[in-house]
Amino acid sequence: MSAPISKATAPHNVWGGVCDGWCLVNQPGLSVIEERVPAGIAEVRHYHKLARQFFYVLTGEATLEVEGVEHTLPAGSGLEVAPGERHRFMNKGAVVVTFLVISAPTTVGDRFDA
Secondary structure (H helix, E strand, O other), rough: OOOOOOOOOEEEEOOOOOOEEEEEEEEOOEEEEEEEOOOOOOOOOOOOOOEEEEEEEEEEEEEEEEEOOEEEEEEOOOEEEOOOOOOEEOOOOOEEEEEEEEEOOOOOOEEEOO
8 A cells, every 4th residue: 555755764775885865666667766966976877778767856956977978957857868878977066966766667687887
C-alpha cells in the first residue's frame, strides 16, 4: 500500500564520500532519488544501457555534461538523458546543489563507467 515518504523516512546513502542520496521511490521500473552535491564535486562519467533519466534541479545551479556537451541547469530546470548517452553531473558553483534524478527503469545493475 502506498504511504507518504520524505527525506526523513527514505533510505539514505552517501556517495563520493561527501554527497547524499535519499531514495524516494525504488521499484524495478522506476527510481526517484533526491541528491545533494556540495560545491566543486563531480561524479564519474558513465552511461546506462537501459535506464532513461531526468535530472531536475531544486536548488543551486548544476552542470550536466552529456556526450561532451555541458548544459547549465539553474534551479527549476532539468534535462533528460537517454539510454546509452555518456553523462556526468557536476557542481561547478560555490553552493550546494540539490536535485531529483528520475530513472526508468531503475539504474541498479545498469551503470557503466565511460
